[in-house]
Amino acid sequence: NAGVTQTPKFRILKIGQSMTLQCTQDMNHNYMYWYRQDPGMGLKLIYYSVGAGITDKGEVPNGYNVSRSTTEDFPLRLELAAPSQTSVYFCAAGRQGARDALHFGNGTRLTVT
Amino acid sequence: TQLLEQSPQFLSIQEGENLTVYCNSSSVFSSLQWYRQEPGEGPVLLVTVVTGGEVKKLKRLTFQFGDARKDSSLHITAAQPGDTGLYLCAGVGANMRFGAGTRLTVKP
Numbered sequence: 001n002a003g004v005t006q007t008p009k010f011r012i013l014k015i016g017q018s019m020t021l022q023c024t025q026d027m028n029h030n031y032m033y034w035y036r037q038d039p040g041m042g043l044k045l046i047y048y049s050v051g052a053g054i055t056d057k058g059e060v061p062n063g064y065n066v067s068r069s070t071t072e073d074f075p076l077r078l079e080l081a082a083p084s085q086t087s088v089y090f091c092a093a094g095r096q097g098a099r100d101a102l103h104f105g106n107g108t109r110l111t112v113t
Numbered sequence: 114t115q116l117l118e119q120s121p122q123f124l125s126i127q128e129g130e131n132l133t134v135y136c137n138s139s140s141v142f143s144s145l146q147w148y149r150q151e152p153g154e155g156p157v158l159l160v161t162v163v164t165g166g167e168v169k170k171l172k173r174l175t176f177q178f179g180d181a182r183k184d185s186s187l188h189i190t191a192a193q194p195g196d197t198g199l200y201l202c203a204g205v206g207a208n209m210r211f212g213a214g215t216r217l218t219v220k221p
Contacts, residue, residue, distance in 0.1 A: 004155075033209060035211070040216065041213055041214070042119070042199075042201055042211045042212050042213035042214040043156070043201065043211040044211075045208060045209070045210060045211075048208050048209075056208070058208055059210070090155050090156075092155070094209075100161075101146070101158035101161070102146075102148075102156075102158065102203075102209060104154075104155025104156055104157070105155055106153070106154055106155055107153075107154075107155060
């Protein structure tokens with residue numbers, strides 16, 4: 001039981017390049033989230049999904065896109081990478097009960113130069 | 114603007130000391146969660162508090178949810194170096210939001 005798996009672990013992009021951060025979960029949880037964490041800071045919500053086919057914006061969605069075609073997968077797309085998108089990206093999954101935990105992946109460290 | 118304000122932002126103490134960190138909001142939450150994050154890893158859930166005034170204990174950690182369900186505190190008794198990490202609070206909802214965290218360092 002792997003939980004939440006993120007790939008890649010590290011990536012360096014040049015300004016203007018695009019890439020997709022992959023996230024997959026094997027817990028059959030409906031709710032999935034993408035957060036970014038800047039150095040020394042907490043988590044800021046980028047996008048979230050309450051189920052397959054449904055996505056919604058979080059606090060900082062600009063410059064990103066997501067899709068949720070299956071329960072398991074929730075990829076995050078960066079179309080035109082900018083230095084401001086240098087961060088660590090975390091994907092999480094949960095059942096969204098009042099007592100349910102969010103289960104996080106180990107993150108993708110992205111540098112845009 | 115942070116929906117959830119955590120204080121202090123940084124805390125460095127000696128092993129054996131007690132400490133309290135706070136999570137405050139102007140919003141009411143159905144429940145609130147505390148997570149701990151270690152370097153290079155994702156956050157891991159410590160506790161969920163649901164009822165106003167609720168107190169939960171996890172070994173040397175005591176969590177309290179405010180009566181109005183807008184704030185929470187985490188008290189650690191006799192801190193140990195293994196308690197070092199980033200402590201995050203989160204208001205539970207469809208779009209789960211986190212505070213900026215308290216970075217705790219416990220020196221041996």
